[in-house]
Amino acid sequence: MPSFMIEITLPDSSVRAYAPGVTPMDVAASISEGLARNVLSASFNGQIIESSTPLTASGSLVLYTWNDKEGKKAFWHSSAHILAQALESLYPGVKLTIGPAIDQGFYYDVDLPQGQVISDKDFETIEQKALEIAKGKHPFSMRAVSKADALKKYTAEGNEFKVELIENLADGTITFCDHDVFTDLCRGGHLPHTGWVKAFKILSVAGAYWRGDEQKKQLTRIYGISFPKQKDLTDYLALLEEAKKRDHRKLGKELELFTFSQKVGPGLPLWLPKGAALRARLEDFLKQAQKKAGYEMVVTPHIGQKELYVTSGHYAKYGADSFQPIKTPKLDEEFLLKPMNCPHHCEIYNTKPFSYKELPKRYAEFGTVYRYEQSGELHGLTRVRGFTQDDAHIFCTPEQLDQEFKNVIDLSLYVLNSLGFDNFRAQVSVRDLSQPEKYIGSPENWEKAEQSIINAAQEKGLDYVIEPGEAAFYGPKLDFMVSDALGRQWQLGTIQVDYNLPERFDLTYKGSDNELHRPVMIHRAPFGSMERFIALLLEHTGGNFPLWLTPNQVMVLPVSEKHEKYAEKVLNSLENHEIRGLIDARNETIGKKIREAEMSKVPFMIIVGDQETQEQTISVRKHGGESLGSISIETFVSTIDQEIKSTLKSFK
């Protein structure tokens, strides 16, 4: 027994004593055999380490499994090593550059020998080679290397990329990772050995510039993913297939919701009539709820003088990476596209003095903002350069914060429920108490605000997690993390407390003590951005929107020309009941019309032929094929009403 022991603190705050040199894997085994079987990597005092790294001092240990983000990261990072080894073996002379784990899998950027390319046809060979390596159960093992030795290895190999990377590293910080016959420059964070990787798939290949710089050499980027079980891969590929079908860019085009124009510019969506109408319905839905919740709509311009954003602090923070200032024929004038609506709303608040009796003021605006994104980062409606926030800012007294926060949660839940999102949890982002210098505002206010948010989350029965250190420098916040129909996570409906802007804009109200006080500000946007929300809704529903929201609720299909008149009468009656629809009066077979209506995802097809005309009824077929038979228009109207009422309740 060694003469002293080290104390290892685990995430549940329990403390265990071990001999120095114990590895995370040993610790796992000392807790349970099951845990040891599943440990992929670990962190010690916040630093990612191997599960085999010996611990020589007391400290905090976290063990990661496949269920943790960090566990997956170690898995995929290790898989990138395996991929690199496979490539070296299949493409002798290939130069490795960097190969990180990403959200879903990993990639490796390589410089292939002159004249060689990798295409779909080669994927299987690479996968086979990788699996063959994995099966060897080669342990990953880290070792420190001097800068000179590191440079020597890669200079000898003629790999100018690794040489460049190493030149930027400080001597004494450089490590290599070995497994099997393969060695790579690496910071660590691996699986115990390659054998954990049981399924391996190359997903795609693309060009990528060295260091992301168009001026530099173009490399080949190979994307892959790997899993601990074959079934995980099968499930993942099925999900990928389904996600492709539901891709909002594909559905948006098919349903004629939005488009992009090369001339207008990338990342700037143009909303086509059906999409604009859908957006307007979403906006009206929220406007109605907001009216009941005591919000007032305002309208502000899409630009502001540079000074406005200097005051708000946005210019200092985002200026350089953004759309640049707009000059005018007058020399000393500069405007900026607004990246946020808050500075404008602060100026509205500042229009007149307020008494505490008049608060809270709740200013809402569907405000279109512009933020520069590199064109490579743009993606359909989810990453754009211009988007409309369903923004609102609540100005309240510190005493009102608790109640206001709860009210906003109610509104956010109303939105999620009305749109069929029932799988979500809340994330409460609070300060990192060990770094008080990172935050503005008094600790008392922070304490109060964080407690307000946590109380509200508890009181509203939310499933929530607290994330220390995730708060913005100006206040804590709550986000809804929503799972879509494919189980993917989206961050929606941020509610943010802000002490900073009231200070910067010198906002005040007169308290009951007749003195001036600072109001607290809440930023909130239940949809977030109309663009991103509609993208999510498209992918979540596969384009089968809730009935109350969908562009056309019915398509009336006259069997032949002689039924058109009756079809018009039917549509007219429905429109009088606020039901939206179209008539497909084309000279096509009823079969073709049904097929196309099905494609366009219209929820109800109404077929009218001889019998229906004679009996003054309609034959109704739901999207997907179910028949409601031949019914009266009134029955149908009440069916639709019922279905809408079951999803769309009115707020409060």
Added chain:
Amino acid sequence: MPSFMIEITLPDSSVRAYAPGVTPMDVAASISEGLARNVLSASFNGQIIESSTPLTASGSLVLYTWNDKEGKKAFWHSSAHILAQALESLYPGVKLTIGPAIDQGFYYDVDLPQGQVISDKDFETIEQKALEIAKGKHPFSMRAVSKADALKKYTAEGNEFKVELIENLADGTITFCDHDVFTDLCRGGHLPHTGWVKAFKILSVAGAYWRGDEQKKQLTRIYGISFPKQKDLTDYLALLEEAKKRDHRKLGKELELFTFSQKVGPGLPLWLPKGAALRARLEDFLKQAQKKAGYEMVVTPHIGQKELYVTSGHYAKYGADSFQPIKTPKLDEEFLLKPMNCPHHCEIYNTKPFSYKELPKRYAEFGTVYRYEQSGELHGLTRVRGFTQDDAHIFCTPEQLDQEFKNVIDLSLYVLNSLGFDNFRAQVSVRDLSQPEKYIGSPENWEKAEQSIINAAQEKGLDYVIEPGEAAFYGPKLDFMVSDALGRQWQLGTIQVDYNLPERFDLTYKGSDNELHRPVMIHRAPFGSMERFIALLLEHTGGNFPLWLTPNQVMVLPVSEKHEKYAEKVLNSLENHEIRGLIDARNETIGKKIREAEMSKVPFMIIVGDQETQEQTISVRKHGGESLGSISIETFVSTIDQEIKSTLKSFK
């Protein structure tokens, strides 16, 4: 009798023969003594001349009276000479610069001798002096001067301003005008003599830079107005007083509709809750009508790549004087704030191919556009840097143009009628046939389009005038010239035919001949700009908006605290009938509450006290004082409904 005669053609196309040397005044006298008494100035072959200028060749003569814009211009231009003489007499050593007639009156910019200023107190003295000069009935008489002589006169006087003006004139084109002992550099266009001016008023005094250049010397600008009768001045001053009361900037502040912020920037209105709601009601009103008229709403971004506006031609035309291009961190990218929505709508049209069967397409958008105006030009909501157009673009076949134009007139008339504008005429702007090179598109298309507009104006029974040469280079148009309650003219509801953009954006449709054809485009905006329209509406109604539009239709005034509960019940009932209102539950006397409700221009006050609570009735007082007595809520609701229905009918 002279050996030959000249032929004078009058506006009614009649031709009269006169001896050479005949003056416009002689011609007037030959027509009628009344006309001669009223002729103020004239134009000959399109050139402005004096009524005393001898005519020596045949040509077209127009005689102007006070009822013509040109007549007023001569009157006020002459009055500026009188003002200048008065100033020289009262402020010896004053240097005259320029003194034009303007829309309402005239001004003169002068450089006062060192240490002298002109203020309100001096106005009467100046007016007296001017009237004294006027009474002298001094004829205005033009004479040609050589450049050398002209320079000599003003150099001797030490007037560097006139010297600068003359230096920029070509020798042989310089004329002076003399009256009484006064002489000024002048191009002409005067009254017969000073005696026509019977009323003379100095309106204000302001600073103005020489040549409008901040780098140059600051001068004193004296604004004045004059009339042929004292009563005209009295009426004008009363109108001015009324206009001041109705100034939309003043009313907008009082009614809390909009505000400006120094930080956001001049010319960029911020819409406060009541104003934003009013705007939204106007938009909803038009949206409903547009839906019935077959328009589809679209949404487009507020910026576009420079290339978009190069394609549309806007960049070449407006680039230099506008908000400058927005650069991004990427070197070769440039965006522009959109000055117009049409290029975006063209790109939407270009999203997919159209058949003639699918036309017309009518894309509508409440699109906010940005146009740079110098800060000195900005004025409340009527001259701004950002405004929202109720824009739409109709893409149709040439055969559909006629009908579409008529439909747009219907919609424009519906808007004007619903908002209480019943005094307007239409102005049809067509080509100048003598300058065909100024216009693009085939003469056949122009002929057809102009005829379409004229036919439509006739068929719709519009009171219209045709203005040759006023068409844009890309097509003819129709404007509604609306008179407000003070008789001032506003241009509203432009309808413009466009052959240019379909060409530039290569828009096509497949015709019945299966060939590709160019659609015709109609631009139209019944309100024009939401900002300017609301300014006009404020000044036209003095803030007493039509009942359907006004922010609060009722204000419920509980007589004391114990009537508050009943007041709430009343407001609740009214809100269930879609009537908008507030309760004034402040602890103030009912008298004060009534006075303030009157100030806030709420159309109906509902007073509830003991009797009303007991009898479950309401006492209703209209804005302005009329009492509707004690009535039931139901009676009141039907009164309001009736009043709204009488102004706001549904479209078609």
